[in-house]
Amino acid sequence: MALSGLDVYKLLPKTNCKECGQPTCLAFAMKLAQKQADLSACPHISEQSKAALAAASAPPIRLVTVGTGDRKVEVGNETVLFRHDKTFFHKPGFFVRLKDTLPAAELESAVGKIKDYAIERVGITMRVDGIAIENASGDAAVFANAVGTALSRTDQPLVLIASAPAAMAAALEKAGSAAPLLYAATAENWKDLAALAKQYKASIAVRADNLQALAELVEQVKATGVEDIVLDPGVRDLHGSLVALTQLRRLALKSNFRLLGYPIITFPGEGAGSVQEETIGAAEHVAKYAGIIILDHFEPAIAYPLLTLRQNIYTDPQKPIQVSPGIYEMNAPKPDSPLLVTTNFSLTYFSVAGEVEGSGKPAWLLIVDSEGMSVLTSWAAGKFDAEKIAKSVKQFDVPSKINHKKIVIPGLVAGLSGELEEELPGWEIRVGPREAIDIPAYLKAWS
Ligand code: SF4
Numbered sequence: 001m002a003l004s005g006l007d008v009y010k011l012l013p014k015t016n017c018k019e020c021g022q023p024t025c026l027a028f029a030m031k032l033a034q035k036q037a038d039l040s041a042c043p044h045i046s047e048q049s050k051a052a053l054a055a056a057s058a059p060p061i062r063l064v065t066v067g068t069g070d071r072k073v074e075v076g077n078e079t080v081l082f083r084h085d086k087t088f089f090h091k092p093g094f095f096v097r098l099k100d101t102l103p104a105a106e107l108e109s110a111v112g113k114i115k116d117y118a119i120e121r122v123g124i125t126m127r128v129d130g131i132a133i134e135n136a137s138g139d140a141a142v143f144a145n146a147v148g149t150a151l152s153r154t155d156q157p158l159v160l161i162a163s164a165p166a167a168m169a170a171a172l173e174k175a176g177s178a179a180p181l182l183y184a185a186t187a188e189n190w191k192d193l194a195a196l197a198k199q200y201k202a203s204i205a206v207r208a209d210n211l212q213a214l215a216e217l218v219e220q221v222k223a224t225g226v227e228d229i230v231l232d233p234g235v236r237d238l239h240g241s242l243v244a245l246t247q248l249r250r251l252a253l254k255s256n257f258r259l260l261g262y263p264i265i266t267f268p269g270e271g272a273g274s275v276q277e278e279t280i281g282a283a284e285h286v287a288k289y290a291g292i293i294i295l296d297h298f299e300p301a302i303a304y305p306l307l308t309l310r311q312n313i314y315t316d317p318q319k320p321i322q323v324s325p326g327i328y329e330m331n332a333p334k335p336d337s338p339l340l341v342t343t344n345f346s347l348t349y350f351s352v353a354g355e356v357e358g359s360g361k362p363a364w365l366l367i368v369d370s371e372g373m374s375v376l377t378s379w380a381a382g383k384f385d386a387e388k389i390a391k392s393v394k395q396f397d398v399p400s401k402i403n404h405k406k407i408v409i410p411g412l413v414a415g416l417s418g419e420l421e422e423e424l425p426g427w428e429i430r431v432g433p434r435e436a437i438d439i440p441a442y443l444k445a446w447s
Contacts, residue, residue, distance in 0.1 A: 078253075098110055186206075339402055340408045340432060
């Protein structure tokens with residue numbers, strides 16, 4: 001929890017010497033608490049106070065990175081309980097668990113499918129983030145070989161699942177430079193696993209069956225010098241996970257309880273009786289409050305809805321996803337092709353563009369800057385009106401691309417026709433479909 005101005009003031013020298021540029025220490029404290037001043041501006045602050053203020057300004061949930069390079073996964077560093085309070089910053093990573101008992105060829109093929117899976121939605125490419133390899137064989141060499149096979153096929157981050165330190169050590173000889181997450185330190189093995197995490201600069205998951213035991217284990221692991229920790233509170237059922245994960249988030253954010261201020265790992269498949277239940281559990285964990293989600297099944301029918309849910313929850317609610325305004329070419333349009341207009345809200349754009357492309361009919365799509373709002377919302381807010389449409393026609397030099405003067409407005413704003421006729425003299429204003437799904441039929445009937 002951030003310190004208040006008065007909390008900060010208690011740590012300052014209280015001499016009001018003004019050397020920080022503020023008239024009093026209290027004024028400086030207020031600026032500091034609002035992050036409008038830098039601590040270094042006060043030359044008289046004690047080392048002890050500096051340390052206390054630095055600790056207080058650390059994020060309440062530590063940012064933990066798994067993997068390296070472009071496909072690394074960063075989780076944690078969240079600051080709010082509810083998305084609408086601000087936003088959620090670091091989306092949970094989806095990892096798919098594969099056992100080291102799988103034949104090498106099958107393992108390689110499964111890793112390849114997971115790595116190559118990508119789907120585009122509203123202009124954003126969504127992927128599954130990584131692979132979790134489990135030492136189901138109990139054999140260190142088999143585990144190490146499986147990890148080697150996975151690494152030969154993917155550059156995605158890895159989670160190494162093994163309880164035996166010897167197996168983890170063997171796998172780390174192959175994957176030590178890939179910054180994997182080690183799962184999991186328990187009351188039995190934490191000393192050895194923490195030593196390996198330190199040696200390989202890896203992150204480590206800590207597992208206990210209640211929050212008290214979890215905090216104690218975290219304290220022990222932290223004391224070895226390992227900082228990048230992920231929490232497993234041990235619960236697997238839907239209700240228990242919701243309660244435990246919410247308690248963890250509240251303790252970190254509301255009580256500033258540092259020992260539990262880390263991202264959380266979940267295993268929705270372990271509490272599920274079917275693939276559907278696993279997917280429901282994973283969806284719950286996306287919303288509240290997992291950092292890493294280990295799936296036991298991978299198929300597009302599971303991945304797509306989960307990735308879509310994650311994308312929706314981890315966008316800034318105050319900043320709609322938008323595309324750039326402009327004139328877009330669909331299916332290689334010619335000068336006599338129809339001209340349709342809509343707004344730059346991503347969902348609107350991709351719905352309309354998808355239907356136009358799917359129709360196979362060439363068309364021009366004029367995208368007006370509506371500040372990322374959909375057609376009706378932007379019309380109601382005065383962001384999508386006749387003046388703006390006419391301005392866009394000129395701004396993007398539409399007359400130089402077409403040899404007609406017909407423009408199709410969305411059916412939802414048919415009422416703009418009259419005003420647009422005034423703004424675009426000599427143009428024929430046509431009213432298109434209300435729903436994007438009806439665009440192909442409309443284009444086929446175009447004349
Ligand atoms: Fe107070 Fe430090 Fe500013 Fe002087 S420089 S007024 S001691 S905060």
